[in-house]
Amino acid sequence: KYPEGFDPATNEWIAGYEKQREEWETQYAAAHDLWEQHKEFVAKELENAAASAAEDGQAPKEEKVEEVSNYSSENTSAGTLADSDQLAALRDQLLGK
Numbered sequence: 001k002y003p004e005g006f007d008p009a010t011n012e013w014i015a016g017y018e019k020q021r022e023e024w025e026t027q028y029a030a031a032h033d034l035w036e037q038h039k040e041f042v043a044k045e046l047e048n049a050a051a052s053a054a055e056d057g058q059a060p061k062e063e064k065v066e067e068v069s070n071y072s073s074e075n076t077s078a079g080t081l082a083d084s085d086q087l088a089a090l091r092d093q094l095l096g097k
Contacts, residue, residue, distance in 0.1 A: 002008050003024040005017025013021045 003020055005014050005020040006012075006024070007014055
């Protein structure tokens, strides 16, 4: 949603909407300040959590990084225990039957 008097096609304010522009810029500045404060708060909390974990002898938590892979293969059960007969044979072997 765009504020009244703002033309999204040109990304410009329309003449005669100076008051709306000032109000919007004031709101935007306040929201930006809150966002900056939030970023600082989160950074401090992460530092405190890491320090607390270190004091407790815990390793710091690593951020999960999603790996992208282009590798693909056919879904095959060859060489696996996917076959129920193979599972039954293994169960019998482990149970000494």
